[in-house]
Amino acid sequence: MAGRPREFDRDQALEKARDAFWRRGYEGTSMADLVSALGLASARIYAAFGSKEDLFREAVALYEANEGGFATRALQEEPNVRRVIERMLRDAVEIYTRPGRPQGCMVVAAATNCAVENDAVLQWLAEHRLARTASIVERLKKAVRDGELKPDTDAEALGDHYATLMHGLSVQARDGVPKKRLHDLVTVAMQALDASLSQAP
Template sequence: MAGRPREFDRDKALESARDAFWTRGYEGTSMADLVAALGIASARIYAAFGSKQQLFREAVGLYEANEGGFALRALAGQPTARQAVDKMLRDAAETYTRPGKPQGCMVVTAATNCAAENDAVRDWLTGHRHKQTESIVARLDRGVADGELKADTDTHMLGDYLATVMHGLSVQARDGVVQARLLAFIPLAMQAIDAALANQVESRSEDV
């Protein structure tokens, strides 16, 4: 008599899928890879998640709700824009180099280049990156409104710069650059914020 099929833990399967996609990207992760990572047959994967693309979207959602949510948490949780940006960049360096996890940012690396049939996945992730930049700009705008940043600060340009720094940290981490080197870069990146501060004398002693 055949044994009963192994009980399916959907949450655990989603975690495994997240790590597979995070490591190899959307196109680089085949259905055979997912079968091996999740330990269940492809038919059960389709039954539980609908499609590879839907599984990927859920995996990204899981990433953003946990490891990948550090940026929004930093932007919302610090009393000043400078402290928020500093924490965001430091948390990025730490998250992207966490032991036992894939390196870099899943949203940055998982689908930067795709075949034409996967343009929807690439565009969806692009939208996520744009939303993160918008969140940075919104926090800088609040810094201007609070009088922390100069009234003439170009928050869109500064937000684009900080998003570029974040993406660069992700690529460096993916290439094996160690956490200490990434953290050492952050004071240099923070000079752009310091230049925009309304009271630059007091600010330079923060976070040293």
């Protein structure tokens, strides 16, 4: 019928929005950028997703369910603490440096330098990052309780160390540091955990 807007694939549109936000961050991605990336008029984007903030939150959820879920998968699937931490860091390097894809971590990259009116988004992203840190700390505390790590291990400091490293890997990847260098960094970083293992790996 003439004048009727063509149907669009909502999932595909959400993927395009995710990549736009991943590349430029929340504030760096304008509505005009989203119109261009999705190939849809702004009225249709609003009708399908609500506000720009609603679309962003949905895009982050998509990221965390797929590429960004690597840390959760490592925590759930790996049988010992050393393998959990190493897989988490190595998967981070692989995902953050994929050719032809946005570099770094969407949740880290999206959160820098927002204006005051976007404080709610900043706070929401901070909560996501803090929850990830807490999950790593909790896994390390469990390893201490289970005897995988020495009883005097400071699980909180070690967890903060690896969470900070993961965020740093994101920044390094966006800066174009080669994948091999980032993997070498992970090799060095694992020494802190190895020193706390009850038995040598």
